[in-house]
Amino acid sequence: MSKIVQHFSHQEKTEKKNEAFTCSDAELSLTPIARADFAAIFALQHDTAGARLAGVEGEFVEEDVFNRSMEQNIASDASKATVFTIREHSAVAGYIGVFEGAGGNLQLSYWLHSQFWGRGMGTKALALFLAHLPRQIFERPLYAAVVEENEASKRMLKRAGFDAYDSRMFFSAAHKAQKKQILFRKG
Numbered sequence: 001m002s003k004i005v006q007h008f009s010h011q012e013k014t015e016k017k018n019e020a021f022t023c024s025d026a027e028l029s030l031t032p033i034a035r036a037d038f039a040a041i042f043a044l045q046h047d048t049a050g051a052r053l054a055g056v057e058g059e060f061v062e063e064d065v066f067n068r069s070m071e072q073n074i075a076s077d078a079s080k081a082t083v084f085t086i087r088e089h090s091a092v093a094g095y096i097g098v099f100e101g102a103g104g105n106l107q108l109s110y111w112l113h114s115q116f117w118g119r120g121m122g123t124k125a126l127a128l129f130l131a132h133l134p135r136q137i138f139e140r141p142l143y144a145a146v147v148e149e150n151e152a153s154k155r156m157l158k159r160a161g162f163d164a165y166d167s168r169m170f171f172s173a174a175h176k177a178q179k180k181q182i183l184f185r186k187g
Helices: 003-009 035-044 048-054 063-071 121-132 135-139 151-159
Strands: 021-023 028-032 083-088 091-100 106-112 142-147 163-172 177-186
Touching (some): 035 063, 035 083, 035 091, 048 106, 083 121, 106 121, 121 151, 151 163, 151 177
Parallel strands (some): 106 142
Antiparallel strands (some): 021 028, 028 083, 083 091, 142 177, 163 177
């Protein structure tokens, strides 16, 4: 078990209500998403390197549509939050969360700005996130989909115990072509 998961798995979630889940040795924190984070996260999703790798370059929604969508993810009780802002020191680096997907599947979603890539931050954020999800989340499998070319995300998911189980094609308007996604499942 990683040092990060050990550190947080021994703390009571009720003690963490409305507090950041932090890892001081990595200078990384996850905080339940708040309205104050929306503008920074909206801007992060316009990072062209990340959008290209995700296959969504140029497929951005208007900021008010984004804000309305994110508004649904604010938890009144931080211990029940399922969407978090990823921070390095005080800088917003991205977000990570679980959303109800097609057919009632729980879909993992995350976005990390390219300036934070290559340092293990995504892996650490995912470990913290999985350690703090409410237990009822794990009564069902957790799913993720990654564009085939995104080797770093595939490695990160595998390290966290996700298994690739299938693939699917989707049309990427950014690439004006069909792209392949690798589908992952945990649990």
